[in-house]
Amino acid sequence: MSGSLENIRIHGSVVGGLEKYLASLGYDLQALALEYGLTLGPPEEWSTRYISLVEYSQFLERVSSLLNDPYLSLNWTSVDPAGGMKQMALAARFAPSPLEALKIMSRFASIAIDLSVCDVVIEKDTVYYCWDYSPLVVKPEQLTDRFASIVAQRFLTGFAGASSSPLEASMRREQPKNSSLYRQMLGGPVKFGSDINKIIFSREQLTQSNPGYDGEMFEALIELCERRLADTRKQGDLAALVQDVVVHRIASADLSLELVARDLGMSGRVLQRRLAENGTTFQEIHDRMRRDLASELLRNTGAPISEIAYRVGFSATGNFTRAAKRWFGLPPKQWRQQEAVVPEFLRSTMKKS
Template identity: 30%
Template sequence: MHISPAVAGTDRSVSAAFVDSVLPDLLAHYRLQRATVLEQAGIDGAVFNDPGRLLPLLDVMRLFLVILEACGDPGLGFETGRRVRPRSYQVLGYVILASRDLDEAIERLMRFEKLSGNLGRTERHDEGDQVRLCWRCPVAGEPGRMLTEAAITGWVTFMRPLMPPGAAPAEVCFRHPPPADAARYRDWFQAPVRFNADFDGVRLPAALLRHSLESADPGLGRMMEKEAGALLADFDAHGNLLSRVRSAIYRRLGSGDPSVDAVAAELGLTVRTLQSRLQRQGLAYQEVLDGLRRSLAELYLRDPALNLTEIALLLGFAESSSFSRAFRRWRGESPVSWRRRLPRPDPSG
């Protein structure tokens, strides 16, 4: 799976709560050790201590790249979605659970989905006796396929216990080509699964949307909706700061000027305000800069067309020796030795 470094230039993110909720079962399924996977991905497990934290998409994709290289399962996104639980979505999940029916649940999903991460976008289209629910993924290629399968499978996993016994989508659709083991998908969804479709999402019988949810709780729903609204307002005003800072740094790395002064000015903040807001998240600016450089370095080192000098310049270092010293500090070995241990690239990826 090839991850474009340009992902670092976006403010896309995924909630730490979502990743942390699916990770234990997923790693157990593939017989992988959590500490080893996190270390290989360069992720500090402490980030999961704050469920409300948003993880930059680049870091999440690198984590799943490590898992994919270890398990070799092209259905990793599908298997991730199967392990979604209500707590995966935190407040969003509980406000959906308290909804009157599936119709209200979908409306709340669309209104508050940013709370589970600033990633894709859900759209609803009413088509006579069916409703088409689409998910717009902002990432292309194999990473987009994985994210899309995780999102759509997660929808069905989350809602299945709330629907009448035997109820299922009228159709599950993916725009990408079918995998070799498409039967695995049909067996689990218990519904027709169409690949090479013209949209990513599900078709639902319109009548199903009027079915009362067993977990419906109007009082709790109003309370959770109020909390979700407050969180969404805070997100729009101040949230996703880490991803926005990293995005600004990424755009300045090539010019060699990722200074805190330049980034603060681009974000319309004073240096003191930026540092204060980062500090409230337990971060320092240099830590954010080093983290982004490390993530990008490991992506660039996977590209055999780039030599160390070119990588150093892409990361905003004046010379390759500065990059090598930094990489030794991050990984405890030289970038050359780290690169030698990489799996051979998959020509199809």
């Protein structure tokens, strides 16, 4: 896996609960991780390190297929709703109100998982908790189910001192065959095929006082989260920042050094110079991000070649084919046939292109 994909991470504490859940079904997490290409490291380090979010999301999809359980993450959450990163969860539990708890979960989400979007939006009487992933996470269905059900269950069960049932949820995933479990786990009606993941709350419910509020404990935990967030940000560099901007704009055929520089608040000339000082260029980063996303889509989805070309920023399929030959040594269709790990049920839906 390339370094760019490894930079999209999730905290290793997430796998502790998954190990127990799989063991209850008679499966060994580490054996499955080895078989399906998820790099975990030793168990004693899971609570202190990060793992690849791309690998983890693919792993959940493959385990779901192995178990023949399309609702794997919802069933897992029904017996293990805790999730990882206990410091952030505790800070939210001792917050002055459920609304402040939700804001904490947005503010410090990047300690636990790399998201492209994580916001709390307040509109009159409604509060929206919104999130999404890097385009490099091409199979996020089980990941989304787990994330959404953890957030919803925390508020349904009085996570911040009083129950705050979501009004509705919208998920950027395909419609499942049976949505009843989604309604049960997310606490209200669920819509599918949304442009972004959202859990929607009543502002009145979220602004009620938290009877479990503890000012001293809350401040101490916020300070701890601030330190963790600062440590996480220190690990980044300019190339990583450029990579983040590029991958979020990857579908744009006219993406340029100047556009990225503007997003980062500097001139194109300054960005070019600073990247050169780091031993790279904008063109190298852009090309690597295109290659990485193309390889993920070819390997792990049944999307037509023409659609993949568009999603990685090529206005013509022929240009993408030439780039794929340069990257992989083969045309994209042949490389997919050689490398793909698409489940059999998706292979039948692949369109000729």
